[in-house]
Amino acid sequence: MPLTRMPKRAQEGLTLIETLVALAILAGVVLAAYAMVAQSSRFAALEQERLIASIIADNRAAEMLLRAAPPDQGEEAIDVEAAGRKWVAKSLVTEAGEDLLRVEISVTRADDEQALARVDTLRPVE
Numbered sequence: 001m002p003l004t005r006m007p008k009r010a011q012e013g014l015t016l017i018e019t020l021v022a023l024a025i026l027a028g029v030v031l032a033a034y035a036m037v038a039q040s041s042r043f044a045a046l047e048q049e050r051l052i053a054s055i056i057a058d059n060r061a062a063e064m065l066l067r068a069a070p071p072d073q074g075e076e077a078i079d080v081e082a083a084g085r086k087w088v089a090k091s092l093v094t095e096a097g098e099d100l101l102r103v104e105i106s107v108t109r110a111d112d113e114q115a116l117a118r119v120d121t122l123r124p125v126e
Contacts, residue, residue: 056082071093087109089106089107
């Protein structure tokens with residue numbers, strides 16, 4: 001029994017269904033890559049905000065430590081503008097034992113309550 005050969009036309013190129021399946025797979029890969037790039041850029045923006053907030057918190061802590069007179073006990077919030085954005089630096093000064101004050105500083109975006117950076121330090125009363 002002789003082997004039957006496929007018509008020459010069937011051997012040339014891809015069918016419409018094969019082309020559509022390949023395009024669907026390619027579209028899925030492109031969408032997944034786009035989602036990864038978008039997530040990466042959101043993560044980078046958040047990390048940049050955390051870096052700026054930590055710099056503000058460190059600067060505020062240095063100011064508290066370098067004051068000639070010890071800071072008053074209690075809570076204080078100041079508005080800070082840095083990197084073209086508005087921030088709020090909150091400080092809480094409490095007694096931490098004999099001749100020491102505990103200074104807790106947290107920094108948030110002006111329009112948000114989530115602390116992006118925190119610094120705790122001790123300062124002598126005198």
